[in-house]
Amino acid sequence: MPPAPPSVIQLHAADNVAVAAKTLARGEDFSVGGGAVTAAAEVRFGHKIALTAIAAGAPIHKYGQVIGYATRAISLGEHVHSHNLHLGELHLDYASASETPAPPAPITGRTFDGYLRADGRAGTRNYIAVISTVNCSASVAKYVAHAFDERRLADFPNIDGVIPFTHQSGCAMQFGGDAHQTLNRVMAGIARHPNIGGYLLIGLGCETGAMGYLVQQERLVQLDGSADQPAGAPLILSMQDQGGTAKTIEAGVARLVEMLPRVNDVRRQAIPASEIVLATECGGSDAYSGVTANPAVGAAADRIVAAGGISMLAETPEIFGAEQLLTRRAINVAVADKLIERIEWWKSYVGMFGVQLDNNPSPGNKEGGLTTIAEKSLGAVAKAGGTALVDVLQYAEAPTARGLMVMDTPGYDPASVTGMVAGGANVVVFTTGRGSCFGCKPTPSIKIATNTPMYERMVDDMDINAGEILQGVSVDAMGAKIFEEILAVASGKSTKSEALGIGEEEFVPWLVGPTL
Template structure:
């Protein structure tokens, strides 16, 4: 890009400042000269022409707001002079055609993954320990303490303390000097080298605050989500804790698993505390079931798989004014490449599709899906209004500070993650991805709730674009963080995997960055490169509650 300012779409009547622009500067856009009337901060926008109160404002070629004050050309677009506005939409779709990008550079490429009996392929190999109700979270903690460090898996810190070595020295009659000379610190790297089960990437403990106390529908959806995690190709099997009296019954989870695939073939062990002779017996049984499950999971080794087996979650969070110009469209190009190769990208965060609904409706392959998307968006919007809010309240203070001042502006940039391909399926929360091609999944805009939902619907890898930085990860799927700007990448290099800021500086095009993203995804999916979120143990897991608490 390497410009000081840019008009993203020829229909746009506001201009993005790529670098800070000083008052008095003369800008030229498509032959039109505009003198800046005030300083324009980097990532923010200025008026290309004069706006009267009520005039419509366009960016990315779509309606993103209306003027609430008169705005002369050359003045900044702010939350004080613009309010949210988005285009109307209906459930009737127009004809849509798509030309796939050239994916020849990836023809014949494979990734090394874990093949499952149901035909899916994982990018990781985990065992899950899951409570059906928050009442069992303490038992989950006990199991984690008994297994994780002892088997060489992650700790809560960057190191583990081997107190047993000091006890052994003391019992042997060691002197104080000998005790002080005894090494007791083991790093995460050293622990991983000593894993008893080298083909198992870890044991993940999915604690949550649901399963009882809310409406029955929330427990049903929770069971569907948990079933999706068990069915995820990155999972080898699971140990399930039930209290016994909660809303989320074992039978409910079993029904949800059968609905996904009654012949999945994964071991799932159910333990109900109210039927156990004691808590001690419950824990003992859980440890033994999990240990035996790990021995079986360890027999699975990585084998080559086609890229069509990749189910790619598309996520963004901590967005800035560059997200919709660099990171999101580059990820969209990678999504289109994956579609051309037979894979399945998944676009979520329905509140952040506000204003581009009609475009997505038109891209749906079937009338049924276009109507389903229409109904989900209308229902979600109505639910937000019913509690005294609305999609217009979506931008966070960080978004606004860095140039995203309306939900429609944020949404138009966020939707770029989905590329340009047809929509093959529209899914409600916790429904499973079953078709190759671009899928739409109804989730909240909340970063962790959305990522949790993406993985629960079958994503085996996630790319998360950000302009401000976030450490978010997931227990089951590797989450690759991609920065929209180089400053963020250099400042938070320890948690960012990919830098799309080179699109802003002109070192990369959207297409070349898109190819780099897909190449990085393949290396992570093969276990050759670990995502920063995995390295740091970011295991964020928040199920979405759609009802009230009773």
């Protein structure tokens, strides 16, 4: 019979707090490292309990790192949370590129069945995109896309669907400014995404965005890398030039009807696992995100890198307080400096609005046991595994190297994943402790639960239960399971969110700057 699971988990020998592996009753006794502890009050599942007396102002350690400071004296066995812990001022030693790991032992011979595109990239799905260049054409883009339901696509079994990509911007911004350039990267990234077999852009005709500018100039363009677009087919429709809503819908539907046979004319084939571009995300996190699911995703990400692929870590505000773990692993000081610069930018940016990065943990995060942004970030960066950091990307920027990289995105899940997908991610792994029901067409999203109670409660949305780690499954074994699931999903296995049809509304480009 396997041993009973522990009452608490001490994540590092230097930690002065442990995480409750079950709800501890007041007066309940347990031992950690040979020392006896009695719970001074009830400590809920996932919350922290003091393993020693902690003086007021003293640092509190979890993961072997400082997650904040005691706001008052804390006694042995006391619940440690927002009422007696705050972030304070962190003093981080970046030690840039001082601990760059050697490349992992290569994984060879692994493949998935995907779609090989003309530019050499690999798709894991085969969609048609109807892209609105501005919010003014969003409804028309939806009408065009939704004209192609399952019945209409029945004769085209190799097409996964027609997706409208709509958003709330595209105008009232500085031409050539940061917001303009970012939105163009996102739109172009979707149009040339390897999971997109064909696309149509629909604009109003007078918007600021560069694609809108092309509409005004009545020019057709071939977006960089979009060689699969059918020759002679207009990439852009202008509502103003077409004569309004109804005529643009009619023209858009006609263009897609012409496109269907060509997009359908593809077959899956064996493609090396090196063509996986993995986006890693955590949302609705709890205290076990950094104990179970995120480290397991890190183990899977290490396997992707070892196979020659790409793994992206994002959510820069949720790296803050843990960035020293990544700067030390950078391949050189220049890469480390790029990450530090992004952290400093975020500090300045949120300060403009009277906000602090420690405002990031949501009420749900705190209910699940997380307290400070440093604690949340230390768990979040576990998704990065243990390989070298090779680059830091702008939002929606396509990677030019292989290996682990950080993409600068907000912590808000839809905006964060939108950036990574626009950057070319063809599979997403998404960890959640509270229970996030996220999907992100055109890229399949594998949902990983951090704990068994939530997995069982939300089994219709969860693909993998990393809560099994709390029952004795090793992090590495769970990482191997996730790696195999990534290859299976890349080969066409449906995720739970795909089965539920989730993924159209989660396209949320992140834009910084004034709306004019």
